[in-house]
Amino acid sequence: GQVEREYSLHSSPVRGIEWSGLKSFISYAYSNPGPSNLVKNEIFTLDITSGKQEQLRTNRENESPIEMLTISHLKQYFLVMFKDKPLELWDLRTQTLIRELPRNFPRPTAVVWSPSHSLRTLRKKLLDYGEDDKSMVTSVPSNSMTSSVDSQDEKDKKEHRKSSVREHFVMTDKDGTVFHFIVEG
Numbered sequence: 754g755q756v757e758r759e760y761s762l763h764s765s766p767v768r769g770i771e772w773s774g775l776k777s778f779i780s781y782a783y784s785n786p787g788p789s790n791l792v793k794n795e796i797f798t799l800d801i802t803s804g805k806q807e808q809l810r811t812n813r814e815n816e817s818p819i820e821m822l823t824i825s826h827l828k829q830y831f832l833v834m835f836k837d838k839p840l841e842l843w844d845l846r847t848q849t850l851i852r853e854l855p856r857n858f859p860r861p862t863a864v865v866w867s868p869s870h871s872l873r874t875l876r877k878k879l880l881d882y883g884e885d886d887k888s889m890v891t892s893v894p895s896n897s898m899t900s901s902v903d904s905q906d907e908k909d910k911k912e913h914r915k916s917s918v919r920e921h922f923v924m925t926d927k928d929g930t931v932f933h934f935i936v937e938g
Contacts, residue, residue, distance in 0.1 A: 762797040762806055771824045771831070773845055776802045779809075779831065781819050791815040796822070796833070798848065809848055825866045825920045830936050832922065834861050840924070844938060851936070859926035867921040 763782035770780045777800045783792040794816060796809040810833075817838040824831040824845065833841040839854040840861055917938030924932050 758801065758804075760799060760801075760804070760806070762799060763795050765793070765795060768819065769822055771822055773798060773824055773831070774828055776800060779822060779824065781822050781833075783818050786818060789815070790817070790837070792818045794819050807848065809843070821864065823864055823866065823922075825922070825936070826868045827918055827920060829918065829938065830920060832864055834864060836860075840864075842934075842936065851938075859928070859930065861924040862927055864922060864924040867923070 762780060765782040765784040767780050767782045770778055773779050777798060779796060779798050781794060781796045783794045786792050793814045794810060796819075797806050798809065799806045817835040819833055820836050821834040822831060823834075829845055830851070831843050831845050833843065835841075837860070839856055839858055841853045842851045843849065844851050919935060919937040922934050922936070924934070926932070
C-alpha cells in the first residue's frame with residue numbers, strides 16, 4: 754500500500770482511534786503520566802476528505818488518562834472512559850458533553866453499545882417518519898401562508914425526532930455489576 758494522506762493532530766502519542774463515520778474518525782492522545790498520574794488528554798475529530806479537524810474537551814489539564822473511547826453503532830453518541838474519573842457521555846453530532854457520571858459511581862471495566870436496540874428503533878423511527886410525512890402533506894392547505902410556516906415547523910420537529918434515535922449501552926464494574934443505560938437525544 755501507499756500513504757494517501759498524513760495528518761498531524763496531537764502533541765502526544767495517540768492512544769486510540771475510532772471511526773465516527775465513513776470518512777471521519779476520533780482519536781485521543783496523552784503524554785506519559787508523571788508522578789501525579791495526571792495528564793493532558795487530547796481528543797480530536799478529523800474529516801479525512803476535507804482535512805477539517807476539531808479538538809474536543811479543550812482547556813482541560815491535569816486529569817486522569819483516557820482508557821477507552823467508544824462510539825455508538827448509529828454514530829450518534831460516544832463515551833469517554835478514564836482511569837480514575839467518571840465516564841463522560843457525548844453527543845457526536847453536536848460534539849457536546851451530555852452527561853458526566855457522578856464521582857462516586859463505579860469505574861467501568863467494560864462498556865459495549867447494543868446494536869439490536871439501535872436497528873429496531875431506527876427502523877421504527879423511519880417507518881413512523883414516513884407515515885407522518887404523508888399525513889402531513891394531505892392535511893395542509895396549499896394556499897395558506899400560515900399553514901406553510903406551521904408545516905415547516907412541524908417538519909423540523911419531526912426531523913429532529915427522526916435524527917435522534919434511542920441507543921443503549923451496558924457497562925460492568927470491578928465487582929461484576931452490570932449497568933444498563935438508555936440514551937435518547
